[in-house]
Amino acid sequence: MLLLFRRLSLMISVALAAIASPLAAKPVILSVGDSLTFGLGVPVDKTWPALLENKLKTEGHPGVKVINAGSSGATTAFGLSTLKFHLKRGKPDLIIYALGANDGLRGIDPATTHKNLSAAMDMIQAQGIKVLLLGMKAPPNYGEKFPKDFESSFTKVKDKYKPSFVPFFLEGIAGKPDLNQADGIHPNEKGYEQVLSLIYPKVKELL
Structure with a gap:
């Protein structure tokens, strides 16, 4: 009886390993x-997370899953609850943190933005998860001090937590009509292709 139990246990362990390995x-x-x-204003398959997943699948990661946890209007404060929600559901291999644009548009105190970004990095790194932080710039019509302080909220976090870092999420895209929708804020399909080109080397390096 004991021998039979051991054999069943071994069979179950092997079966579970066979199931878990592909997932891992x-x-x-x-x-x-x-x-x-x-990806406001573009088809789901044209958002940068979807483009990233497709590109990774063709370049050595056929089973990759990129979860789009973007939410229109989200600030760095809202991002913390989003992060907590997803981390309760499972531990990803990499987190791409792309928040701050709405903080800048709303003129939120850069000290608050810095505090929220720091809290997010604490949460992520406490679980040993790799992170790519995408920086943002404030609108140029906000004078000199606010944009400078706003950008420093990202660089301070970068200097302290040492995440992989892209200084400006919309580098080479912002202000270009051919890469943005009519509102001048959200990238169009071509714009998101540029976002992918900007962040892909960092993602590939982290994986």
């Missing part, structure tokens, strides 16, 4: 952001 081999990327991540 599939990197999961969580993309936390606002409407720029959600």
Whole structure:
């Protein structure tokens, strides 16, 4: 009886290992952001998280899953609850943190933005998860001090927590009509292709 029990236990262990191995081999990327991540105004398959998943699948990660956790209007404060929600459901291999644009648009105190970003990094790194932080710039019509302080809220976090870092999420895209929708804020399909080109080397390096 004991021998039979041991054999059954071994069979169950092997079966579970066979199921778990493929799942463990599939990197999961969580993309936390606002409407720029959600992809407001473009088809779902043209958002940068979808483009990233497709590109990774063709370049050595066929089982990759990129979760689009973007929410229109989200600020760095809202991002913390989004992060908590997803981390309770599972531990991704990489988190791409792309929040701050709405903080800048609303003129939120950069000290608050810095505090929220720091809290997010604490939460992520406490679980040993790799992170790519995407920086943002404030609108140029906000004078000199606010944009400078706003950008420093990202660089201070970068200097302290040492995440992989892209200084400006919309580098080469912002202000270009051919890469943005009519509102001048949200990238169009071509714009999101540029976002992918900007962040892909960092993602590939982290994976």
